[in-house]
Amino acid sequence: MLVSIHKTFDREVSIIIEPILLTSARVLTHLGSKAQTNATGFFFKRDHRLYLVTSRHVLIDQINGHIPDRIEISVHSDRANLANSIPFSIPLYHGTKRLWRQGLDSAGEIDVAVIEIQESTFPENVAYTAFTPGHLAFPGDAVEVGDSVVMIGFPLGFHDTLHHMPVARKAMIASSFGFRFQGRGYFLTDARTHRGLSGAPVVTKIRKGNQPLADLPWYLLGIHSGRIDVSSRDVECDETLGLNCAWYADILMTLTANTF
Numbered sequence: 001m002l003v004s005i006h007k008t009f010d011r012e013v014s015i016i017i018e019p020i021l022l023t024s025a026r027v028l029t030h031l032g033s034k035a036q037t038n039a040t041g042f043f044f045k046r047d048h049r050l051y052l053v054t055s056r057h058v059l060i061d062q063i064n065g066h067i068p069d070r071i072e073i074s075v076h077s078d079r080a081n082l083a084n085s086i087p088f089s090i091p092l093y094h095g096t097k098r099l100w101r102q103g104l105d106s107a108g109e110i111d112v113a114v115i116e117i118q119e120s121t122f123p124e125n126v127a128y129t130a131f132t133p134g135h136l137a138f139p140g141d142a143v144e145v146g147d148s149v150v151m152i153g154f155p156l157g158f159h160d161t162l163h164h165m166p167v168a169r170k171a172m173i174a175s176s177f178g179f180r181f182q183g184r185g186y187f188l189t190d191a192r193t194h195r196g197l198s199g200a201p202v203v204t205k206i207r208k209g210n211q212p213l214a215d216l217p218w219y220l221l222g223i224h225s226g227r228i229d230v231s232s233r234d235v236e237c238d239e240t241l242g243l244n245c246a247w248y249a250d251i252l253m254t255l256t257a258n259t260f
Contacts, residue, residue: 017082019216022129023201024152024166025075026159027054029068036068040153040166040200040224045130046256049116052090053252054199055225056102056113059092069093071115074164076127085164086123090115101255107184111225112247114255129216131201136249137219143177143204149189151224153200169193171202174243177221186225186245193227193244200224202246222246 027039041054052073060067070091078084092099092115100115122128137143151169159166171191175181181188189202202222206213228243 019129020150020152020203020218021165021168022076022127023131023216024154025052025073025128026154026157026164026166027052027058027199028072029058029066030070030072031068036066038154038157038196039198040196041071041073042152042199042201043128043130044114044252044256045132046252047258049256050119050130051114051116051252051256053112053114053201053223055223056109056111057225058199059100059113059115060098075122076164077123077125079125079127082127082163082165088122090117103251103255105185107180110185110247110251111245112223112251112255114252131216131220132213133253134213135216135218135220136252137177137204137221143173143219143221145173145176147173147177147204149173149202149204149221151189151191151193151197151200151202153197153224155194156196158196166200169197171244181245184245185251186247187222188228189222189224189244189246190242191244192242193224197224198226202249220249222249223251 024040024042027041029036039058041052044051044053070089072087072089074085075088076082077086100113102113103110149171151171152166154166169191171189174190175188177187201220202224203218203220206217225245225247228245
């Protein structure tokens with residue numbers, strides 16, 4: 001747990017911050033000096049290398065003409081006072097070479113991307129929490145339809161603007177975990193979601209009796225991509241399905257492999 005200083009009207013008090021809230025960062029996309037969109041990303045660490053994970057369409061969406069050249073995240077620059085935050089810019093290209101990694105499988109493109117962050121360029125007293133391979137849940141693990149999950153992110157960019165913290169949205173597993181829904185590498189969640197949550201981690205609390213994972217006792221199940229709808233829906237009579245796709249998080253083992 002991280003202890004931070006919180007200012008009240010007449011004094012300062014110490015507050016314990018849940019580490020899951022420090023896994024996610026607000027992602028702002030830019031083309032030159034022009035801000036474009038906002039989304040969510042989260043930190044993943046493997047073999048002492050740090051990555052930011054988000055949805056691929058956040059970094060490039062050629063169909064909709066979205067081709068940013070850099071992203072910007074807010075990082076907590078003072079572990080003792082989370083009200084202190086600075087923007088951290090991450091280029092997406094070196095010349096014409098893209099700097100992020102994305103994946104393919106037999107069904108086509110996977111809407112997940114990772115970009116490496118040189119941890120040495122972070123502020124010295126930076127506060128963040130990263131998932132690791134030990135947090136991954138794999139198809140076949142004890143995750144069932146109807147299980148409660150949480151998405152940590154920035155719906156419509158909404159967040160605690162004083163402490164630069166994301167919010168949590170409750171969801172549930174809506175398709176068989178482990179099965180590739182309609183042959184694609186994702187499963188479904190049932191949740192109220194908005195733009196800006198793309199790239200959010202989909203997590204579930206480690207069950208009592210399971211081996212705790214350091215100071216972050218959560219399983220990382222997937223990466224939220226977006227809402228799913230049906231083309232035959234009557235927009236005047238039928239509400240949206242309220243279903244979303246989340247790409248299986250085990251793709252991160254491929255995307256962060258040194259031999260990629």
